[in-house]
Amino acid sequence: MSAPDGPSADKRKLSDLGRRLDDFERRAEATGTLPPKKRAEPNSALGSAFKLSTEFVAALAVGGGMGWVLDSWLDTKPALFLAFLALGVGAGFWGVFRAARRMQAEDAEKAKTAPALPAGDEDED
Numbered sequence: 001m002s003a004p005d006g007p008s009a010d011k012r013k014l015s016d017l018g019r020r021l022d023d024f025e026r027r028a029e030a031t032g033t034l035p036p037k038k039r040a041e042p043n044s045a046l047g048s049a050f051k052l053s054t055e056f057v058a059a060l061a062v063g064g065g066m067g068w069v070l071d072s073w074l075d076t077k078p079a080l081f082l083a084f085l086a087l088g089v090g091a092g093f094w095g096v097f098r099a100a101r102r103m104q105a106e107d108a109e110k111a112k113t114a115p116a117l118p119a120g121d122e123d124e125d
Helices: 007-031 045-074 079-113
Strands: none
Touching: 007 079
């Protein structure tokens, strides 16, 4: 096997490989040997709650862990633990806020593209 002629040869080979893979996918989908790609399904309420709670707990664990390690290393118990735990709480709230805002923006985008219901199909209780 010979050595490549440099970065341009690598780029050329990668683009050729990408083109060949795209051609293969098109042929496979046309013949039915490869199922069509599915779009990602929306998040469930339980999945969203799990994502937000994990975001918060992870920030608390990192902040508390860093404070605990620094306290034991510098012998300043419990000052740094409490300080870093407070920073972890703040980071957790900020992370949950950002994730919730991102999920809300995704839902708003999906609502724009969703088909509208006919006027007579609304439930009235």
